Amino acid sequence: MPRKNYRLIIIISLLLLTGFIGTSVTSYLVSSAALNHHITHTELPLTGDNVYSEIQRDLLKPTFIASLMAADTFLRDWVIQGERNPQKIARYLEEIKVKYNTFSSFFVSDNTKQYYYSKGILKTVERQEFRDQWYFRIKDLDTDYEINLDPDMANQDTMTIFINHKVYDYDGNYIGATGVGLAIHAVKKMVNTYQERYNRTIFFTDKEGNITLHGQNFSKPVKNIFEVKEIAEHRQEIHAGSPLSFQYKKDNKNIYVNNRYIPEFGWYLFVEQCGDKAIAKVRNTLVLNLVFSFGIIGLILIVTNLTIASFQKRLTKMASTDKLTGVYNRRAFDIIIDQTLKEIQRKQTPLSIILFDLDHFKRVNDTYGHLAGDYIIQTTVGTAARTIRNSDILCRWGGEEFLILLKGCDLGDAMKTAEKIRTAVASQPARYGDDQICVTISVGVTEHTGQDTKETLLKRADKALYLAKASGKNRCETETVRPGPITP
Numbered sequence: 153m154p155r156k157n158y159r160l161i162i163i164i165s166l167l168l169l170t171g172f173i174g175t176s177v178t179s180y181l182v183s184s185a186a187l188n189h190h191i192t193h194t195e196l197p198l199t200g201d202n203v204y205s206e207i208q209r210d211l212l213k214p215t216f217i218a219s220l221m222a223a224d225t226f227l228r229d230w231v232i233q234g235e236r237n238p239q240k241i242a243r244y245l246e247e248i249k250v251k252y253n254t255f256s257s258f259f260v261s262d263n264t265k266q267y268y269y270s271k272g273i274l275k276t277v278e279r280q281e282f283r284d285q286w287y288f289r290i291k292d293l294d295t296d297y298e299i300n301l302d303p304d305m306a307n308q309d310t311m312t313i314f315i316n317h318k319v320y321d322y323d324g325n326y327i328g329a330t331g332v333g334l335a336i337h338a339v340k341k342m343v344n345t346y347q348e349r350y351n352r353t354i355f356f357t358d359k360e361g362n363i364t365l366h367g368q369n370f371s372k373p374v375k376n377i378f379e380v381k382e383i384a385e386h387r388q389e390i391h392a393g394s395p396l397s398f399q400y401k402k403d404n405k406n407i408y409v410n411n412r413y414i415p416e417f418g419w420y421l422f423v424e425q426c427g428d429k430a431i432a433k434v435r436n437t438l439v440l441n442l443v444f445s446f447g448i449i450g451l452i453l454i455v456t457n458l459t460i461a462s463f464q465k466r467l468t469k470m471a472s473t474d475k476l477t478g479v480y481n482r483r484a485f486d487i488i489i490d491q492t493l494k495e496i497q498r499k500q501t502p503l504s505i506i507l508f509d510l511d512h513f514k515r516v517n518d519t520y521g522h523l524a525g526d527y528i529i530q531t532t533v534g535t536a537a538r539t540i541r542n543s544d545i546l547c548r549w550g551g552e553e554f555l556i557l558l559k560g561c562d563l564g565d566a567m568k569t570a571e572k573i574r575t576a577v578a579s580q581p582a583r584y585g586d587d588q589i590c591v592t593i594s595v596g597v598t599e600h601t602g603q604d605t606k607e608t609l610l611k612r613a614d615k616a617l618y619l620a621k622a623s624g625k626n627r628c629e630t631e632t633v634r635p636g637p638i639t640p
Contacts, residue, residue, distance in 0.1 A: 479546045493604075
């Protein structure tokens with residue numbers, strides 16, 4: 153083989169090796185960043201939402217029990233008849249505890265202020281007594297019940313989640329409060345269940361940051377979460393009460409945190425995850441990529457074929473992309489829509505189309521010139537591309553008309569997307585030289601009916617766009633199918 157050919161092979165091999173290494177390292181960095189973002193902004197917030205939802209669900213049963221007690225004719229009749237024979241109400245409350253497996257059950261009379269529980273009368277509630285404030289608070293509530301966390305005097309001040317429910321007589325007059333309590337260890341059991349289910353560390357703190365409840369295998373050596381410097385830096389954001397996600401590094405480990413306020417308890421829910429295992433998988437992928445890259449060098453002929461294929465791919469892209477805007481052209485769209493229609497028929501998923509047109513575009517060309525018109529088209533496309541999802545397909549339909557294909561999106565969501573695009577374009581005037589050019593678009597939106605052909609779907613989108621134009625421009629309109637038989 154001539155020396156020049158060897159040199160060419162060596163050059164190609166070195167270029168490929170450099171390219172593979174660069175690509176692998178870049179892929180590793182991008183994947184690591186994407187993984188961090190996914191854990192911080194998707195996985196942990198979703199786990200936090202699920203845990204919060206399950207806490208609310210687990211509190212639904214005792215809430216229902218409290219509402220049944222409040223509507224119980226025996227309880228109301230006993231109060232109306234003068235609260236004679238406290239043993240009856242004590243026996244009733246004991247039966248509630250046993251039947252529904254609650255930690256405690258109670259009734260407080262508004263007439264006598266007596267606090268009844270399963271063994272009789274516990275005390276007389278008084279407005280000036282701090283521990284009795286809950287009763288006078290619920291009496292003035294606009295809602296019929298509340299959930300709060302208090303020590304239970306009837307059970308040696310065990311921290312208990314109480315569901316307090318108002319009781320009314322048959323004329324709608326307030327006569328007291330009843331309900332049940334769940335011991336905090338029952339909630340701790342729930343937390344252990346959540347940890348096993350989601351494979352995350354879950355714990356709660358009060359407003360001062362004191363750790364109030366956690367599950368098994370809790371390894372933090374502090375009693376107050378703000379003793380952890382990296383978490384203390386987010387104290388103000390945590391106290392703001394909105395869901396919060398962040399990450400920090402501790403002992404060379406990446407710790408991801410999601411936090412949200414639980415108004416029912418007045419506590420903060422923390423969900424933590426160590427990201428080292430996930431990052432290790434990305435590192436392993438990097439090593440495999442590098443090994444694969446070295447192997448490729450020995451298969452120079454295959455690499456050459458792949459290079460040719462790469463050029464063919466670039467040529468295909470040039471043939472399918474609009475030169476001015478960089479989005480798909482109409483030819484590419486025709487291929488994509490045919491594939492998409494087959495896909496949604498197979499998967500039975502929704503599909504919507506947005507067709508938009510620049511308003512008064514001829515006036516822009518006439519006033520500022522065609523180069524300015526090209527610039528306006530580019531900036532408008534850029535605004536639309538930043539507004540839609542990565543899965544949505546944007547193409548230039550012709551001239552100043554553009555079409556967006558939204559898979560998995562019904563008409564309502566498509567209208568919201570269209571309105572976002574319209575608002576974004578209208579609120580961002582384009583600066584061309586010394587001129588500031590205001591641009592608006594008219595938008596037509598329609599949804600695939602399940603029986604549409606490409607032609608009927610596009611025709612309906614075009615009608616919706618015409619309706620937007622005819623109705624004054626700078627607006628979004630829809631065109632839906634009128635009742636009647638649909639020709640296949």
